[in-house]
Amino acid sequence: MTIQWFPGHMAKARREVTEQLKLVDIVFELIDARLPLSSRNPMIDEVIQQKPRLLILNKMDLADEKETDRWIKHFEAEGIRAVAINSFEGKGLQTVTKAAKEILAPKIERMKKRGIRPGAIRAMIVGIPNVGKSTLINRLAKKNIAKTGNKPGVTKAQQWIKFEKELELLDTPGILWPKFEDQAVGYKLALTGAIKDTVVNMENLAVYGLRFLETHYPDRLEKRYGIKTVGEDIQAVFNTIGESRKAYIQGGEIDYDKVAELIVLDIRSELLGKLTFDFTDENKEEMVDNVTE
Numbered sequence: 001m002t003i004q005w006f007p008g009h010m011a012k013a014r015r016e017v018t019e020q021l022k023l024v025d026i027v028f029e030l031i032d033a034r035l036p037l038s039s040r041n042p043m044i045d046e047v048i049q050q051k052p053r054l055l056i057l058n059k060m061d062l063a064d065e066k067e068t069d070r071w072i073k074h075f076e077a078e079g080i081r082a083v084a085i086n087s088f089e090g091k092g093l094q095t096v097t098k099a100a101k102e103i104l105a106p107k108i109e110r111m112k113k114r115g116i117r118p119g120a121i122r123a124m125i126v127g128i129p130n131v132g133k134s135t136l137i138n139r140l141a142k143k144n145i146a147k148t149g150n151k152p153g154v155t156k157a158q159q160w161i162k163f164e165k166e167l168e169l170l171d172t173p174g175i176l177w178p179k180f181e182d183q184a185v186g187y188k189l190a191l192t193g194a195i196k197d198t199v200v201n202m203e204n205l206a207v208y209g210l211r212f213l214e215t216h217y218p219d220r221l222e223k224r225y226g227i228k229t230v231g232e233d234i235q236a237v238f239n240t241i242g243e244s245r246k247a248y249i250q251g252g253e254i255d256y257d258k259v260a261e262l263i264v265l266d267i268r269s270e271l272l273g274k275l276t277f278d279f280t281d282e283n284k285e286e287m288v289d290n291v292t293e
């Protein structure tokens, strides 16, 4: 990642978000629909505290729809309202505004009863790098106010964006750090492009990806690579893929670096279909965590 999350930076990020939170009525916690666990900040509940929250699963166009539905039900069973959107194409934005109004309806009612005329509902977006915060702000603003880019940490300066009648959004998102303690989480973040390739070993990442597919999406693995199981002989699998993709170094040997890269890029570019990497069922979750080094 280009942002290095040292303890000092984490403390600063947390302080900034805590300050911004004072300005808003509701928090939009933005996560990646492919990673409903791994793309959440580990301290998010502590940071947000009692502030009303809407969990937004972004990039739903890239995630396994069945699993996204499961996750929404799972979060709602935990008392967290959740919606899925594709902010890149502006799909599902009306569910965001509708849910925000519903979440805050009791508060607005209370204000009205006390004779206070409620002002606009103020919201802010919080999330780890690259989940699509700027893209969502731009979509809601309907014009290019916030800068976007496939690089962490590109947004600066602060103003309110009126994104619907009675709703305003802080144009600066709160950026918090991802989870790193768990190696599988790191691989999942890397497979979805949330962290830079330079910080991970591509071969290990590709092997993790293959094992993940073997466990959770074996039909896709077979369809794309003609492989039924990955098994113990990883080199044989790389050979098969390398030969079919003509990934050779001089002398006709398989270029394993190239094969690893091809696998990772296949996964990222949807050539293996829409994938979700975190599951609501924790037993399922543990199945791929026997990461091979």
Ligand SMILES: Nc1nc2c(ncn2[C@@H]2O[C@H](COP(=O)(O)OP(=O)(O)OP(=O)(O)O)[C@@H](O)[C@H]2O)c(=O)[nH]1
Residues within 6 Å of the ligand: 058, 059, 060, 061, 062, 085, 086, 087, 088, 089, 127, 128, 129, 130, 131, 132, 133, 134, 135, 136, 147, 148, 149, 150, 151, 152, 153, 154, 155, 175
């Ligand atoms: N397919 C898809 N891509 C998306 C979606 N939303 C955002 N993206 C892409 O994800 C990448 C990151 O989006 P940004 O909006 O820059 O993310 P951010 O959270 O503001 O990133 P930081 O500034 O690093 O905190 C960009 O390449 C976007 O085009 C979505 O719903 N679907």
